[in-house]
Amino acid sequence: MQLSGRGVVCVRGGREVFSGLDFEAVAGEAVAVVGRNGSGKTSLLRLIAGLLIPAGGTIALAGGDAELTLPEQCHYLGHRDALKPALSVAENLSFWADFLGGERSDTAKSLAIVGLDHATHLPAAFLSAGQRRRLSLARLLT
Incomplete structure (x- = not known):
């Protein structure tokens, strides 16, 4: 391409x-x-x-x-991470997968790829800035 x-x-x-x-x-x-x-x-x-x-x-x-x-x-990740702080890491991925539609991949695999598989049930509000960025990247994989 x-x-x-x-x-x-x-x-x-x-x-x-x-x-x-x-x-x-x-x-x-x-x-x-x-x-x-x-x-x-x-x-x-x-x-x-x-x-x-x-x-x-x-x-x-x-x-x-x-x-x-x-x-x-195209995928665009801007300055803001577009995560819902009250939702868990997994719930944030599910929200965006449902919102964007299309074929859905394995959430656990996407989180493992970005190194957040240990934080699945944590609210996004508890994540560091780097972890929030990695969760935003996982959104592209889900």
């Missing part, structure tokens, strides 16, 4: 955040998005995830499922 952007333009609140942005990443590669505060790093990730619409240019995924859009094949 290959994710690419050509001439991407981002406008937020009537202000051009960036323009003419080109990028490319193939499966197995990582892309570091760096820049000063307000330069559009998060906006770019939100554009890729389909949460924002580019003001210009294109963002495409080659080699993915032709029946699905890019946002349908």
